[in-house]
Amino acid sequence: MSILTRSKRVITTAEVMESRGINRREFLGFCSMMAVMLGLGPEGSGKIAQAMEVKPRVPVLWLHGLECTCCSESFIRSSHPQASDVILSMISLDYDDTLMAAAGDQAEAIVDEIIRDYKGNYILAVEGNVPLAHDGWNCIVGGRPFKSRLQETARHAKAIIAWGTCAAFGCVQAARPNPTQATPISQLVEHVPVINVPGCPPIAEVMTGILTYMLTFDRLPDLDRQRRPKMFYGQRIHDKCYRRAHFDAGQFVESWDDEGARQGYCLYKLGCRGPTTYNACSTIGWNDGVSFPIKSGAPCMGCSEEGFWDRGPFYERLQGMQQFGIESNADMVGKAAAVGIGAAVGAHMAVSVAKKALQGRKDNASDEGNPS
Amino acid sequence: MGYQRLPDDGDLPPQRIFDWPCRAWHWINALLVVVLIVSGYLIGTPLPSSSGDTSSLYVMGWLRFAHLASGQLFALGFLFRVYWAFNGNQYSWQLFLPTFWKKSWTDGFWAQIKWNLLLLKLAPRYVGLNPVANVIMLVLFVLPSLLTILTGFAMLAEVTGHDSWQYFCFGWMVSIFGNTLDLHLLHRLCLWALVCFTMSHIYIAIREDAVGRQTMVSTMLSGIRQYRR
Structure with a gap:
């Protein structure tokens, strides 16, 4: 493979393709395919073909x-x-x-x-x-x-x-x-x-x-x-997901083998990372466009995102917060705080009311004692 | 000037505390916060699946509309409130900057703590914001609000795309965290901070009105604080 690149004469990609038995028709077909994939517009194909014929x-x-x-x-x-x-x-x-x-x-x-x-x-x-x-x-x-x-x-x-x-x-x-x-x-x-x-x-x-x-x-x-x-x-999996209509409608798979899963509902509740994942899976697909995880009924894991391994659990919507215990998440922490404040408010209110009542009785008693 | 303690004894004339833009902002904001908390909670942990024809349902769509629309109004309100801090009356900036370097404020702070721990017989009377409530507002409302607005617009930028003004203005948030899942996490934590704030704020205001010696809730309606003996 290195003979071609090491010879002094400039060899273009098109020449090599030709020498490999790829005919012009196939070559141009390839250029059009790439132009479409790269979103280069109608002139893109010609540009790619020319570049491949001219550039080393x-x-x-x-x-x-x-x-x-x-x-x-x-x-x-x-x-x-x-x-x-x-x-x-x-x-x-x-x-x-x-x-x-x-x-x-x-x-x-x-x-x-x-x-x-x-x-x-x-x-x-x-x-x-x-x-x-x-x-x-x-x-x-x-x-x-x-x-x-x-x-x-x-x-x-x-x-x-x-x-x-x-x-x-x-x-x-x-x-x-x-x-x-x-x-x-x-x-x-x-x-x-x-x-x-x-x-x-x-x-x-x-x-x-x-x-x-x-x-x-x-x-x-x-x-x-x-x-x-x-x-x-440039776009999220979620933006081009074919199950997006179910998300907007509020139709979700609730558990792995329920009716929603059979109907192909949105996998958001099962931790799909589509809304935070930038990739082309939902447009290009895998294996010659045959499928991609969501199409196969599995939520996106967000594998192309930074630190996705540390943003688990993979099958839950809310990200874990290990700082507060191994299985906690934002809702658990938030609810605990809210319940704590609620309890404090309740207790405070009870004590305030009790104190007021006691004070009222004392005031009444003292009022009765010295009528002014 | 901000906070100032008034004498414990005697009758005191009513004082004007909140000007009308402040009051309008407060109640509009309160309404928006309720809408935001409810819709935001339901976006993160949606309702049970709706049944029916997908093409005729738009449950998450409307929830997201309510959330995004009120979120942007909330942000505008916040901006206005910051502007009003500079242009309102002598109390309007206290929300963002408690005068903790002033002795009158720290004295008031400890007096309020004592009062709330039921150690004081007579409720303190004052003009301006209650220092304890002020701290709670700053920690549980102003800062989480700022964070929700920033994370919220950064997430909106994800929806509107790389060419949008939202991405231009808030895309840097994405660079800080790398994974935008963190934006959702922070946003969610802010939701709970606001829930905690709402609970404590309403309780403190109503309690002060009922047990203390000055009006609170009606002050936010009329702008005028009246004092009892």
Whole structure:
């Protein structure tokens, strides 16, 4: 895979696709598909096609830190465009220790070569985060702490894509009490733009869409305050959920197998995180648009949100407040406070009334004693 | 000037405490708070599922409308009240800033505490806000209100989207917490703070009116405080 990128002549993505037997019709079809997904409007398709025919391919280094590889699993199941097309032709994925056949020193040497040959011109994709505790020995890649590998490669990268909630926000590794001090990529990198593509894993089409955008237009997509591309993370699951009508109507699944569940009512009461989760699941769907959690009757867990592991319980609407006991939530704390104040008010009122009554009797007695 | 203790003995002339904008704000605000608490509670923990044709039902929709509409009025009212703190009479700013650095205020505070602990025989008479009630207002009303308004508009920004003025003005709230579920949690805690406030506020006012030596509830209606011996 690296022969193509290392030859001196500039090779475009379109040429590579052609050499892979993808005909022009399929190529243009792919460009239209991407233009639609990225929301680029009617001229978008032509722009993508032209960019792919003119611009040289950009090498992508794909590193794996502290992670579970679910992002890679998702990525290789991309159906639009097909993963094989993406990996083999659209981008030159020069180094991905999970996907590539090579291993050992030779494979590791590719990283150094890319840094040398494409200084400031390659994209670094990072899956997983960096455990900083104990000098980083909780994640050793190629015999060295992952932290040092990340720092070397990040320094000369054009941009960094933080794949998945791990790389973007920390995910389960960084959940309280975070013993390995797992740290998101954006907190470790300076001077190089970082794009967060959260999700556990992110949707395959989102991943390929973002790569396509960056490679064809040679710039970052529009990002929100948490560095997520607005085109895919601009709206909440709730806003585009096909069960939204049931939410507005006040029709909820009350328990897992009731009539509401069979009718496909809203899963809000069972802790659906759709109203606080920014992702494209309810529009793009998973597995070639077949389904997504809510469509399968399971509430959204909010996996693409920061600290979602610490915002449990997953199947309850109100977030837990462990500070007040392991199973308490805002309502329990609030009700306890309100009941406490109610009791205090009641007691105070009773004592005040009793005292007034006593005083009244005393006053009456003294009035009778000395009539004035 | 704010709080000032009046002599314990003798007849005292009625005093004008609250000007009409303050009173209007108070009662409109009270109504809005009730609507907000009820609708807000039901949004977080909805009623049992409504049965019937989905297309003809709009239960959560109307609840959310009531909540969002009254919430925005509440915010406007709050803004007005802040403005009125600067432009109202000598008592109108006390809600936001008790004069705790003044001896007259701290003396009054302890006198009120003693009175509420039933240690004083004669209820203190004063002009301005009751220092204890003032502290409760600040801690259980003003600060939670500010927090509900901020979190509320930040959550509204989620609905209206990245291009909205709400996001432009309150989107930074999202950056503070990262996960917007925290906004909901804070908002919910503020709801309970306001419930606690409503209970203690009404009790203190009515008790002062009944057992103390000056009017409270009618003062908020007429603006004039009358004193008993």
